Amino acid sequence: MxxxxxxxxxxxxxxxxxxxxxxxxxxxxxxxxxxxxxxxxxxxxxxxxxxxxxxxxxxxxxxELTEEQARKQTYAEIVLTLQRHREGTGRYDKYDEDHAFADGVQYTLDMLGIDALEQS
The missing domain is CATH 1.10.10 (Arc Repressor Mutant, subunit A)
Incomplete structure (x- = not known):
């Protein structure tokens, strides 16, 4: 390699x-x-x-990713983080800084009226 x-x-x-x-x-x-x-x-x-x-x-x-491709990639990463947070898998098995960050992302999406799981 x-x-x-x-x-x-x-x-x-x-x-x-x-x-x-x-x-x-x-x-x-x-x-x-x-x-x-x-x-x-x-x-x-x-x-x-x-x-x-x-x-x-x-x-x-x-x-190089186009603006649209970069946006989709970032969005997919956010959705994955939220899914792991909701399932309690991965790094999110205890409430820590990442967990709090995921809560903040979810709060923001809720306030904007965006259902992250439907958008993916």
Whole structure:
């Protein structure tokens, strides 16, 4: 198993890399496209630091979450925390700081009229 960290890059950069790879470009070819003003991939490839682009090409990469994806992921984590709190499983078998936090989250959702379990 490798302990190399994959950089997180914007979706438009990942799309450009994947499209160029689909056209048979290697790492050098992709880096050269970054230097050529006027090519369709220039702005996307220029939007991240050169070292980050090189790391993404050599080590692989993770796509940056869109705002909507990040919101859904956060929401799913909140719902899971509330479910564990209600079931008394996991870290929530005694009343502690996390338990109090979950109570606070539940109170806030109740005040906003949001049923967290129906939204998931």
């Amino acid at each position: 490798s302990n190399v960290n994959k950089p997180v890059i914007p979706a438009e950069v990942a799309d450009a890399i994947e499209e160029l790879r689909g056209k048979g470009e290697n790492n050098r070819g992709i880096l050269m496209r970054r230097e050529r003003v006027g090519n369709p991939y220039y702005l996307a490839l220029m939007s991240i630091h050169y070292d980050t682009l090189m790391a993404a090409l050599a080590n692989g990469y993770e796509r």
